[in-house]
Structure formats: C-alpha cells, structure tokens
Amino acid sequence: MKEENNKTCNYLESDRNFQENADTISEAAFQYAEKKDGEYTLEDYYNLPDERRVELIDGVFYDMAAPSIIHQVGGLDIFRQLSDYVESQNGSCLVLASPLDVQLDCDEWTMLQPDVVVICDWDKVQNRCIYGAPDLVIEILSPSTMRRDQTIKMNKYRNAGVREYWMIDLKQKRVIVYDFENQKPPVIYGMKEPVPVQIYGGDCRIRFDRMLDKINRLEL
Numbered sequence: 001m002k003e004e005n006n007k008t009c010n011y012l013e014s015d016r017n018f019q020e021n022a023d024t025i026s027e028a029a030f031q032y033a034e035k036k037d038g039e040y041t042l043e044d045y046y047n048l049p050d051e052r053r054v055e056l057i058d059g060v061f062y063d064m065a066a067p068s069i070i071h072q073v074g075g076l077d078i079f080r081q082l083s084d085y086v087e088s089q090n091g092s093c094l095v096l097a098s099p100l101d102v103q104l105d106c107d108e109w110t111m112l113q114p115d116v117v118v119i120c121d122w123d124k125v126q127n128r129c130i131y132g133a134p135d136l137v138i139e140i141l142s143p144s145t146m147r148r149d150q151t152i153k154m155n156k157y158r159n160a161g162v163r164e165y166w167m168i169d170l171k172q173k174r175v176i177v178y179d180f181e182n183q184k185p186p187v188i189y190g191m192k193e194p195v196p197v198q199i200y201g202g203d204c205r206i207r208f209d210r211m212l213d214k215i216n217r218l219e220l
Contacts (some may be wrong), residue, residue, distance in 0.1 A: 003021075004118040011208040012060055013064050017022070017029060017092045027074070027099050037059065037060045037061075038058065038059040038060055039059055039092060040059050040060065040061055040099065040109075041056075041057070041059070041108045041109060042054060042103075042109075042111060043108075044056075044061075044107050045061075045111055049064065051115070053066075053099065053105070055111065055112050055113055055150055056109065056110055056112075056157065057109075057110050057112070057148075057153070058110060059109045062148060064113065064145070065142075065144055066139070067098075067115075067142070068142065069218060070170060070215050070218055070219070071115075071140050071142055071170075073211065073214050073215060073218070074140045074168055074170050074211060075097055075098065075115040075116055075138075075140050075181075076097065076157050077210070077211040077214075078115075078116050078138055078206055078211075079095060079096075079097040079116050080208070081204075081206050081207065082095045082116065082136075082197070082204070083095045083177065085116075085200070086209075092120065092122075093118050093119060093120040093135065094118070094119045094120075094122065094125060095117070095118050096115075096116070096117050096118075096119065097115065097116050098113050098114060098115050098116070099113055100113060100114065100129075100130065101129035101130070101198060102114060102117065102119065102129060102130040102134065103125045103126075103129045103131050103132070104132070104133060104156055104157070104160045105134055105156070105160055106131060111129070111154065112153065112156070113204070114134070114137045114138065114139055115168075116134035116135035116136075116137075116138040117130065117135075117136060117138070118134060118135050118199065119134045119135060119160050120135045120199075124185070128175045130163075132160075133157070133160040133161040133163075134162060134197050135162070135163045135164065135199050136162070136163065136165075136166070136183065136197065137157050137164070137165050137166070138161050138164075138165075138166040138167075138168060139153065139166070139167050139168065141167055141168060141169045141170070141171075142170045149167055150167065154178065156191065157178075157180070158178070158180050160179075162180055163179075163180055163181040163182065163198075163199050164179055164197070164199050165177075165178040165179075165197050166195075170215060172192045173190060174188055174189065174190060174191065175189040175190075175191065175206075175207075175208075175211070176188050176189075176190065177195065177198070179193070179198045181198070181199070182198070190213060191208035191209075192208075193208075194206060194207045194208075195208070
C-alpha cells in the first residue's frame with residue numbers, strides 16, 4: 001500500500017464531465033472503497049497499491065498510464081535545463097520531476113503529479129509531497145491526458161496560485177505558456193527557438209533542438 005500521509009500532505013477530487021475513458025481508473029479497483037466520484041480523499045489515495053499511479057482531482061481519481069519514452073525524453077531534458085540554470089545562478093529554487101505528489105489546494109480532495117515543477121518557497125516542500133502551488137508547472141501532453149491538462153488542471157493551477165504553466169506538445173512541436181502571475185493571455189511558441197521562462201524574467205530559456213533530434217530518432 002502507499003505509505004500513510006503526514007499531517008500536511010492531504011487529499012482530492014475532480015469534475016467527471018471532462019473525463020475520457022482513458023483517463024479514469026477502473027471501477028473494479030475501487031469497489032472496496034464504496035464511494036462515488038467526488039468523494040475520494042487523500043486517505044483513499046494513500047491506500048492504493050504502490051503500482052497504481054493516479055491523480056486525485058476534486059475527489060475523482062484519474063488513471064495515469066506509464067509515460068512513453070518520448071514523453072520521458074522531453075520531461076527529463078527540460079528538468080536538466082532548468083536545474084542547470086538554477087545551479088549556474090546559485091539560485092535557491094528547487095527543480096523536481098515526476099513521479100511527485102503535489103497537494104495543490106492544501107485540502108483532502110486533490111493530489112496532482114505534474115511532469116516538472118519549480119518551487120522557490122521551501123516551506124512548501126514536505127516529506128511526502130509539495131504542499132501548495134509550485135511557481136512553475138510543466139506538463140508534457142499525451143493523448144490520454146491532453147484534455148485534462150488543457151482544462152481541469154490548467155484551471156486548478158491558475159486558481160491555486162501557480163505563477164507560470166507550460167504545456168509541451170511534442171507531436172505538434174509547440175509550447176503553450178500561461179503567465180498567470182502577470183495575467184497575460186497564453187502565448188504559443190514553436191520549438192525552433194528557445195522559449196523564455198517568465199518566472200526568471202526570460203533570462204532562462206529552454207532549448208528544444210537537441211531534444212527534438214532525440215525524439216526524431218525514436219520516431220523513425
């Protein structure tokens with residue numbers, strides 16, 4: 001079983017209307033809980049088998065398939081570039097990559113697993129999870145999670161106080177950036193040029209050329 005939550009890392013729920021069949025966890029897995037969507041909590045989350053990877057959004061469980069190799073290549077490359085930048089600047093922010101629990105709303109009903117996050121407030125770094133909103137959240141889009149990342153999670157991140165949110169679409173070769181902190185409309189970037197990170201005033205720029213070279217080889 002997943003280890004028990006500590007005092008601060010608690011649980012979540014989500015809107016069933018946005019779910020696709022690929023996103024929802026099998027009903028049989030939760031027969032023991034005898035709960036309806038919207039009623040699951042962090043206690044249920046931590047009682048799941050270790051091999052079952054899910055997100056809890058507003059009391060609803062969403063299944064998370066194992067990421068593809070291309071998905072991992074993208075996420076790890078971005079993680080490396082962000083980590084290298086923070087280190088080069090002697091920065092104090094922490095860069096983390098999934099699997100990682102983020103108790104976004106600091107309640108019992110939601111626990112997310114973003115692909116990459118940057119946290120600059122170390123008080124949010126708990127033993128079991130990130131408690132509260134990261135400064136930067138990056139999601140690598142995949143067919144089974146794209147709708148959720150673009151709708152439910154985007155709104156959750158904005159409302160929770162995430163400063164900046166990226167959606168990486170490796171198939172369409174584009175990056176969608178939401179600068180929530182400055183209340184700017186989303187900007188869509190191609191991947192031919194480096195993409196600026198707004199929480200660092202654009203001084204940090206993520207390159208995609210070498211990442212795409214690897215992905216192109218995998219797609220051959």
